[in-house]
Amino acid sequence: MSVIEKLRNARGPLFTFELLPPLKGHSIEKIYSTIDRLVEFQPAYINFTSHRNEITYKERPDGLLERKVTRLRPGTIALAAAVKYKYNLTVVPHILCGGFTKEETENVLIEMNFLNIDDVLALRGDPQRGSRVFIPEKDGHRYTHELVTQIANMNKGKYLEESLEETSPANFCIGVAGYPEKHSEAPNMQTDIENLKRKIDAGAHYIVTQMFFDNEKYFRFRDDCRKAGIEVPIIAGLKPISALNDIKMLPQTFHIDLPNDLVSEVRKCKTDQEAREAGIEWATMQSKELIKRGAPGLHYYTLGRSDNIARIVRASF
Ligand code: FAD
Numbered sequence: 001m002s003v004i005e006k007l008r009n010a011r012g013p014l015f016t017f018e019l020l021p022p023l024k025g026h027s028i029e030k031i032y033s034t035i036d037r038l039v040e041f042q043p044a045y046i047n048f049t050s051h052r053n054e055i056t057y058k059e060r061p062d063g064l065l066e067r068k069v070t071r072l073r074p075g076t077i078a079l080a081a082a083v084k085y086k087y088n089l090t091v092v093p094h095i096l097c098g099g100f101t102k103e104e105t106e107n108v109l110i111e112m113n114f115l116n117i118d119d120v121l122a123l124r125g126d127p128q129r130g131s132r133v134f135i136p137e138k139d140g141h142r143y144t145h146e147l148v149t150q151i152a153n154m155n156k157g158k159y160l161e162e163s164l165e166e167t168s169p170a171n172f173c174i175g176v177a178g179y180p181e182k183h184s185e186a187p188n189m190q191t192d193i194e195n196l197k198r199k200i201d202a203g204a205h206y207i208v209t210q211m212f213f214d215n216e217k218y219f220r221f222r223d224d225c226r227k228a229g230i231e232v233p234i235i236a237g238l239k240p241i242s243a244l245n246d247i248k249m250l251p252q253t254f255h256i257d258l259p260n261d262l263v264s265e266v267r268k269c270k271t272d273q274e275a276r277e278a279g280i281e282w283a284t285m286q287s288k289e290l291i292k293r294g295a296p297g298l299h300y301y302t303l304g305r306s307d308n309i310a311r312i313v314r315a316s317f
Helices: 003-009 029-041 076-087 102-114 144-155 189-201 215-227 246-254 260-267 272-292 307-316
Strands: 014-019 045-048 054-059 065-070 091-096 119-123 173-178 206-211 234-238 297-301
Touching: 003 173, 003 206, 014 029, 029 076, 029 307, 045 076, 076 091, 076 102, 091 102, 102 144, 119 144, 144 173, 144 189, 173 189, 189 215, 206 215, 206 246, 206 297, 215 234, 215 272, 234 272, 246 260, 260 272, 272 297, 272 307, 297 307
Parallel strands: 014 045, 014 297, 045 091, 091 119, 119 173, 173 206, 206 234, 234 297
Antiparallel strands: 054 065
């Protein structure tokens, strides 16, 4: 069953979580052990992040810099397929505009289609490390609504090569990202929501939000989306604080705001373990309220951790 079918048929909010592919050279077993600890809570589906090529510079013995293009976390589609068939679970690989031409994207989607993976989260990707602006590939997409259009076209049997005849339509269910605190590059919230609507109008079926720590921001965002004519389900993204440094790192990395009460709770902590306890308490409080006030699904950003997610889900659902 696709994500949108699950959302439509659900009797209560869905529990979902997100995993990163292992760093190059590391095994898939760590992913399996994370899933093993969360599978008892019957996740509706699992997301798998995607990571574009990165440019690194290495100093050579002659003092010159050598430019190297490398992908640190390859294997999103293969990982999703391995998990789908090992656990019989719905999987949602992420597909990026950044770093891919339209042709490469089409080929990835064809592989997914052959593997019977019919769910996808369509994203732009961040600017290349060290760059402040997003630069698409020469024949790639600049914005996610263009990528959504490409996927929706495949659902109509329209491929890039227009002369293809009697093509099989795909059947992708498409999710996209939404930002309760605005995407960092958007000039204001209204413009960002108008741009979000372009993704829905292009054929996206549901939204997953960026992490937020103040539920009122989610509720306001949901109201604003409805006012703008966006009617699709909006799944709430949650990231439990799991280390002392998170109160610095998360706002810097994800352009989000942390409530004062949460920051002062974490500041009282002396160890990462204490910060994790504070994070579990906060995320449990958030989860319970979101469920009570009608969020259709809660999506946990695990960043490789599962014991805290297990405790939050056990206490909330
Ligand atoms: P878009 O929807 O294209 O929007 C990007 C910016 O462009 C916004 O400011 C928007 O307002 C603006 N915009 C959109 N359309 C137009 C237009 N026509 N004209 C002018 N402006 C426009 N990143 C990864 O690299 N890998 C992942 O696996 C990954 N997973 C994620 C999962 C979730 C749930 C979320 C919320 C984010 C994830 N990201 C991931 C991060 C994401 O790629 C970045 O936030 C990225 O900067 C924006 O992606 P987007 O799809 O929202 O972009």
